[in-house]
Amino acid sequence: MITLVKGAPAHRPAGQWFGRLGWLLVTGAFLLFFALPVLWLVLATTKSDAQIIRAHPFSIGTWTGLTQAWHNLVNFQDGAILLWMKNSAVYAFVALALTLLTAVPAGYALALTKFAGRRLLLTLTLVVMIMPDAAIVLPLYLEVDAVGLTGTIWSVILPMSFFPFGVYLTYIYYSSTVPADLLAAARMDGCTELQVFTRIALPLARPVIALVSFFSFVGNWNNFFLPFVMLPDSQQYPAQVGLSTLLSASAVFNTSAGTANQILRPELALAALVTILPVLLVFLFSQRALVSGMLAGGTKE
Secondary structure, three states, X not given: OOOOOOOOOOOOOHHHHHHXXXXXXXXXXXXXXXXXXXXXXXXXXXXXXXXXXXXXXXXXXXXXXXXXXXXXXXHOOOOHHHHHHHHHHHXXXXXXXXXXXXXXXXXHHHHHOOOOOHHHXXXXXXXXXXXXXXXXXXXXXXXXXXOOOOOOOHHHHHHXXXXXXXXHHHHHHHHHXXXXXXXXXXXXXXXXXXXXXXXXXXXXXXXXXXXXXXXXXXXXXXXXXXXXXXXXXXXXXXXXXXHHHHHHHOOOOOOOOOOOOOOOXXXXXXXXHHHHHHHHHHXXXXXXXXXXXXXXXXXXX
């Protein structure tokens, strides 16, 4: 007979120890491959180019080094980085607004209404959703060129506004969460289809709207290939395409660029941090909405 002494630690099975060890190994791998590069990137902005090469990778520079890097970055092409950030914000938010106007009604219609061609549209949505972005850039370019929008901001905004993944997320949410009987009762009470959607279905879709908004904004902000193909003028570039301009103008990656513009490793590191800062802020301030949105369609009443 085994007597347990009160307050003594219970014996842990070997499986729990192996599970904890595996969790520590996975966490350590994530720390090694994700957190450390980000830490290096942050510290690199505080150093000079020579310190980045010769000093310890994780040594801390000076505030003067950070301010000098910012000064050099802002002075590049008369503040081009600020213009690129502004362009990214315009493209991302206008495309996001159009995405919500199209994806949410489309997902609702596919999930809770019946019409001819519904299954075909859902299948096409899934096919387009899983296609690589690079595979559809050429057809999009030909379509935009056919209507004379090439080289305008609409050549970037309109293709990004139609978000198949957002349509599918909304479809999953409505088909698994909103009971059809609730909508049928509203129709029996005299509501039109538009009133059923705006007064009942749309208010219930707040969690998935937050989810679609986040993924749409992140995708729009990080979009590189589409603006690179559509926009010939660097004054129209978003931040992600602007980073490629910085790389080509830096003597570190392009020996023919020279060192007159002072775009070296600290400025490139700072530019990378500046361009990802909006996405980070959106993620930090929308975590609760994202969690509720991801769990909203997880069960069916």
